[in-house]
């Protein structure tokens with residue numbers, strides 16, 4: 001950390017904890033609640049909001065916070081300095097831009113916004129207002145990924161040759177429910193690529209130095225859905241290595257992620273549903289490999305990383321530091337999403353990308 005940042009970080013500790021509110025109390029809200037509670041040194045958890053009054057009241061009572069049903073009332077509350085937004089995709093831009101206009105720091109769930117232009121507009125607005133905008137991308141808070149990145153950066157894997165990622169689980173129930181935003185174009189904007197793609201594309205940018213070209217094909221297996229529920233994406237990284245990323249929302253298996261990294265001096269396989277979940281192979285004859293230090297945790301790895309990301313963002317706000325996952329990194333992930341959709345619209349043709357981001 002440079003001297004200027006170090007001084008700012010230290011100065012931030014004299015500030016009182018950040019008054020924070022959570023807007024959106026759905027499926028993924030629990031790890032966000034935990035993140036805000038666990039970061040109590042940096043956060044005063046002031047309020048929660050959901051259009052469901054029942055949900056808002058129940059959570060507010062449980063954690064001892066105020067309950068709101070209209071997010072505009074949160075934005076008018078002077079006690080609240082920062083908002084955390086795990087909301088349906090079509091609300092990301094509207095609520096985030098209103099919050100920034102109202103002078104609140106914003107942590108926005110992925111996918112950052114429905115278009116590159118909207119991502120850039122949010123970043124510009126945050127800069128103009130002098131506020132912190134971050135993306136709740138949990139990938140850099142997953143211990144197994146941090147461990148893999150350290151090994152890769154140390155040169156232990158040699159030259160990177162190829163990378164494979166998989167995100168799998170079942171959204172079949174929500175996709176079949178025509179009243180749920182998840183399967184609707186108007187609510188979700190896109191399907192498996194828009195929803196899960198930002199995780200893998202962030203990972204490819206953050207760990208491997210960015211994506212150069214993309215090709216993609218999709219399928220829609222759930223009849224009632226308007227958006228794709230499966231996608232195969234592949235291409236070339238800026239380093240010249242190949243990648244392939246698979247997203248499936250129709251896999252009847254606990255939600256999980258798999259990452260395979262193949263280098264000239266060894267490989268790493270991470271699979272959050274397996275134990276060991278992290279194995280480092282030093283070559284073709286290294287049959288058993290070495291297990292990583294990161295604890296296998298098939299049930300809570302995701303929730304823990306989301307909670308850690310929320311805490312990391314609030315700590316950054318309090319100290320006046322940049323968000324752990326920057327608007328630039330969130331935008332670059334959306335850039336890859338859009339390139340994948342462009343490829344789909346061209347029947348799977350290769351699309352060139354110009355992501356600069358190696359940063360978070």
Ligand SMILES: NC(=O)c1ccc[n+]([C@@H]2O[C@H](COP(=O)([O-])OP(=O)(O)OC[C@H]3O[C@@H](n4cnc5c(N)ncnc54)[C@H](O)[C@@H]3O)[C@@H](O)[C@H]2O)c1
Nearest residue numbers: 024025026027028029049050051052086087088109110111
């Ligand atoms: N980081 C991850 O790994 C991860 C995992 C799952 C979901 N997500 C993201 O989190 C977000 C939410 O997903 P979810 O599955 O929890 O959705 P959800 O539908 O379960 O929850 C959304 C909540 O927002 C509430 N809501 C809707 N409109 C509102 C409004 N105007 N004001 C206040 N509340 C409103 C709904 O009532 C609901 O409780 C999405 O962006 C999704 O992509 C991220």
